[in-house]
Amino acid sequence: MTKKNYMKMVLPACGKNESFARNVVAGFTVECSPTMGEINDIKTAVSEAVTNAVVHAYDREEEKNLIEICADIDDDSVLTVSVKDFGRGIEDVEKAKEPFFTTKPDDERSGMGFTVIETFMDEMDVRSVPGEGTTVVMKKRIGRSKDSAEC
Amino acid sequence: MDYKCSQTDRVMTVAFFGDIDEFACRTLRSDIDAKIVGSAPKEVIFDLNGVSFVDSTGIGFILGRYKKLCVAGGRLKLANVPPQVDKVFRTSGVYSVVEKVR
Numbered sequence: 001m002t003k004k005n006y007m008k009m010v011l012p013a014c015g016k017n018e019s020f021a022r023n024v025v026a027g028f029t030v031e032c033s034p035t036m037g038e039i040n041d042i043k044t045a046v047s048e049a050v051t052n053a054v055v056h057a058y059d060r061e062e063e064k065n066l067i068e069i070c071a072d073i074d075d076d077s078v079l080t081v082s083v084k085d086f087g088r089g090i091e092d093v094e095k096a097k098e099p100f101f102t103t104k105p106d107d108e109r110s111g112m113g114f115t116v117i118e119t120f121m122d123e124m125d126v127r128s129v130p131g132e133g134t135t136v137v138m139k140k141r142i143g144r145s146k147d148s149a150e151c
Numbered sequence: 152m153d154y155k156c157s158q159t160d161r162v163m164t165v166a167f168f169g170d171i172d173e174f175a176c177r178t179l180r181s182d183i184d185a186k187i188v189g190s191a192p193k194e195v196i197f198d199l200n201g202v203s204f205v206d207s208t209g210i211g212f213i214l215g216r217y218k219k220l221c222v223a224g225g226r227l228k229l230a231n232v233p234p235q236v237d238k239v240f241r242t243s244g245v246y247s248v249v250e251k252v253r
Contacts, residue, residue, distance in 0.1 A: 015174030016174055018172050022204075040234070041238075043204060044206055044238075044239060048206055051173045051207075051208060054173065099243075107211075108176075108215040110207045110211040110214065111207075112210055113207045115207075116242055
């Protein structure tokens with residue numbers, strides 16, 4: 001039986017949805033029998049991307065400020081997740097990906113969000129257009145990561 | 152997210168329960184800071200055994216409390232760190248700043 005599957009959801013960019021979003025994507029992967037470590041890795045990476053959208057993409061939390069989350073699994077058990085916002089965008093993506101870089105140090109932001117995603121997933125791509133929004137795409141093969149299994 | 156504070160002499164233990172994410176930290180920072188200021192402990196131990204999830208917001212939360220305690224002459228330690236939390240903290244180098252015990 002094919003493993004192919006996909007999901008898509010759109011939700012307001014607000015703090016209470018951070019937990020909901022990461023748990024939905026983690027639940028979506030269950031059919032591939034991920035290890036607990038892999039589930040934790042995926043939850044953590046999705047949480048980072050969604051939190052970035054909540055904290056940085058929009059000036060305030062309003063119902064019209066949206067996050068679109070898509071996920072799919074292919075026949076090789078590779079999970080692809082995209083987290084897209086329609087907010088202010090990132091001027092310098094490479095700078096934003098540097099460890100400890102944050103535009104909000106006074107808010108105790110660690111600046112480790114993208115670093116955590118890169119570490120916990122197999123691939124990460126950040127596409128951003130200032131004034132239009134940001135999309136974070138991440139991939140992880142489920143079911144063969146020794147490090148994750150040992151987490 | 153919930154927490155429970157206890158204190159013996161000047162050692163305060165804060166046990167956390169649930170997810171430490173951006174949403175939780177909005178209130179958690181000021182709550183914990185108020186507890187610490189109110190009892191002026193020499194040492195604070197964050198017992199993370201009951202923490203089900205943490206992301207990089209949790210790193211900021213830990214380092215923020217560490218800095219404030221240092222300024223006040225106290226110190227922070229982390230205890231009973233679960234695997235998911237441990238991986239996030241190891242990735243970000245938290246243990247090079249804040250001691251992990253137990």
